[in-house]
Amino acid sequence: MIVRITVLCVAVAMIYAALRLQRPELATAVSLAGGLAAVMLLMTQVEGLTGWLDAFQALLPADRDITAIVLKGAGIAILSEMGEQLCADAGESALAGRIALASRVAMLGLCAPLVGELTALIGGALR
Numbered sequence: 227m228i229v230r231i232t233v234l235c236v237a238v239a240m241i242y243a244a245l246r247l248q249r250p251e252l253a254t255a256v257s258l259a260g261g262l263a264a265v266m267l268l269m270t271q272v273e274g275l276t277g278w279l280d281a282f283q284a285l286l287p288a289d290r291d292i293t294a295i296v297l298k299g300a301g302i303a304i305l306s307e308m309g310e311q312l313c314a315d316a317g318e319s320a321l322a323g324r325i326a327l328a329s330r331v332a333m334l335g336l337c338a339p340l341v342g343e344l345t346a347l348i349g350g351a352l353r
Contacts, residue, residue, distance in 0.1 A: 227271060231264050238263075257315060261308060272300075295336060302332050 238260030245253035276297075283293045306329030313322035 231267050
């Protein structure tokens with residue numbers, strides 16, 4: 227899978243470099259389409275992880291929805307990374323930085339309840 231994605235991205239980069247000088251708007255669209263195609267190729271890997279997450283969740287108490295939190299976190303990470311890279315490629319490093327900050331704040335908010343539960347669990351085990 228990684229070989230396919232690497233070949234795809236290298237090919238898109240070569241097309242992008244060829245188009246960038248004469249048709250920059252088309253080059254950006256090609257780059258975006260190539261990035262989306264790479265993510266679509268990764269979807270088979272993500273589908274394989276859902277079975278693992280279900281098995282992991284079966285080991286945990288039923289009142290925790292760990293799988294949903296992990297999937298949301300992965301989605302935030304993937305989308306924000308794509309957004310950051312697109313902004314950086316377009317020369318908008320300030321916007322890329324704002325996306326990075328927003329994703330970190332979102333992840334912190336997503337994980338805060340889990341950290342609280344973990345702290346309580348460890349505190350109870352130490353008493």
